[in-house]
Amino acid sequence: MxxxxxxxxxxxxxxxxxxxxxxxxxxxxxxxxxxxxxxxxxxxxxxxxxxxxxxxxxxxxxxxxxxxxxxxxxxxxxxxxxxxxxxxxxxxxxxxxxxxxxxxxxxxxxxxxxxxxLVKGIDLSKWLLHESYSPHEAKQTLLETARQCHMLDQAGIDHRELSDATKHVIVTEEGPVVIDFGSAAPSSHPKNLTSLMNYIYSKPLEDVRTRLGLAKMDRERLRRYKATYSREDFEALLATVGLL
Ligand SMILES: Nc1ncnc2c1ncn2[C@@H]1O[C@H](COP(=O)(O)OP(=O)(O)OP(=O)(O)O)[C@@H](O)[C@H]1O
Ligand SMILES: [Mg+2]
Known part of the structure; x- marks a missing residue:
């Protein structure tokens, strides 16, 4: 080059x-x-x-x-x-x-x-919809993205553009990377994991969810997580959907 x-x-x-x-x-x-x-x-x-x-x-x-x-x-x-x-x-x-x-x-x-x-990879949506991967690999990628959202939540940083994770999560060979903190702001009620879960459970990803065998999301579990942001509630939420 x-x-x-x-x-x-x-x-x-x-x-x-x-x-x-x-x-x-x-x-x-x-x-x-x-x-x-x-x-x-x-x-x-x-x-x-x-x-x-x-x-x-x-x-x-x-x-x-x-x-x-x-x-x-x-x-x-x-x-x-x-x-x-x-x-x-x-x-x-x-x-x-x-x-x-x-x-x-x-x-x-x-x-x-x-x-x-420099992050080298493919947008999460493009990766999920068009790339070939094993269900295990895809679940690991989503789990790691969720873990990073949880870290941001705990740190009180709201990314604010993750509900359309299409453009703001890049899947690299080393794993997913959340990009673009241009709209991020400090918050006592960050919605990073909430946004990611809404994205994973959005209509365009229906077939992907089926392929990965993800369970229906338990909204009550998500509400509980949002009340504490604790690691226990994070793990409980991810376990019920089948990512952990
Ligand atoms: N660190 C990086 N490494 C590789 N590519 C990047 C990086 N940061 C941004 N990009 C690429 O540039 C694009 C635009 O970046 P970014 O979303 O940060 O800018 P933006 O002006 O906030 O865009 P938008 O207003 O559309 O959200 C990203 O979608 C991504 O493809
Ligand atoms: Mg952007």
């Missing part, structure tokens, strides 16, 4: 403008480049076409691939049309999630740019 040294971008106006998405604003692009350099990102990955490699395009950010300390990393860059340009809040929440072993590893943040470990 081709890369371009970050400092070279200054002399390549067309590529530089790609940093300011969707409006090509030279000033904003220059601000982003300064942040990238400040973060010690040495290079950016390029597509074969020569443009910057874009691995994600959300409503609020674009995600690029860079190199930092010789290792490939993900760069989350605020879009020019998103009001909140600072990544400070998101970095803070991701840092808290990292403390309980959840999320891509936060490697730094500066202004509109956040650097984190």
């Amino acid at each position: 081709k890369t371009l040294e970050a400092k070279e971008l200054r002399h390549m106006p067309t590529l530089l403008l790609q940093l300011s998405y969707p409006t090509s604003d030279p000033e904003y692009a220059a601000t982003i480049l300064r942040s990238i350099e400040e973060l010690g990102v040495e290079a950016l990955e390029l597509e074969d076409t020569g443009s910057l490699r874009l691995i994600g395009k959300g409503f609020r950010n674009i995600v690029l691939v860079g190199v930092k300390g010789g290792v490939k990393v993900a760069l989350k860059v605020r879009r020019s049309d998103y009001a909140e340009k600072s990544t400070w809040r998101e970095a803070y929440m991701l840092g808290l999630a990292n403390r309980v072993g959840v999320g891509p590893r936060l490697l730094g943040h500066s202004g509109p740019v956040l650097v984190m470990s």
Whole structure:
């Protein structure tokens, strides 16, 4: 894969403008480049076409691939049309999630740019609906995702975008990773596991549930979990659905 040294971008106006998405604003692009350099990102990955490699395009950010300390990393860059340009809040929440072993590893943040470990894998929904796996493997993946949701719940961090886990859980060879703490907030009533359970028990996953032999969800067990967030109630809930 081709890369371009970050400092070279200054002399390549067309590529530089790609940093300011969707409006090509030279000033904003220059601000982003300064942040990238400040973060010690040495290079950016390029597509074969020569443009910057874009691995994600959300409503609020674009995600690029860079190199930092010789290792490939993900760069989350605020879009020019998103009001909140600072990544400070998101970095803070991701840092808290990292403390309980959840999320891509936060490697730094500066202004509109956040650097984190690059997660290589497939969206959970795509994985569940289209990949080949054994029921055991799929149950382990869901159990591990649930365990991470439980860790976030216990830490008082609400991800707030997990009911559609489609885009925010990536299944890697080492297991699932919860991404995007852009909407996460401290909460005394986090709904991470609740959201994940609602997702697992949603209509599109009906066939998957049958294939894995999951039992009907006991709503009372879920209510009990939400009242205590205890490990015992977590395990009891997962046991009744057949994930533990
Ligand atoms: N650390 C990462 N490693 C690999 N890919 C990532 C990483 N973070 C984000 N992505 C990719 O970029 C996409 C957009 O990232 P993210 O959801 O964090 O941005 P967003 O602007 O909040 O998007 P949206 O507004 O659509 O939720 C993700 O769906 C994922 O495919
Ligand atoms: Mg997102």
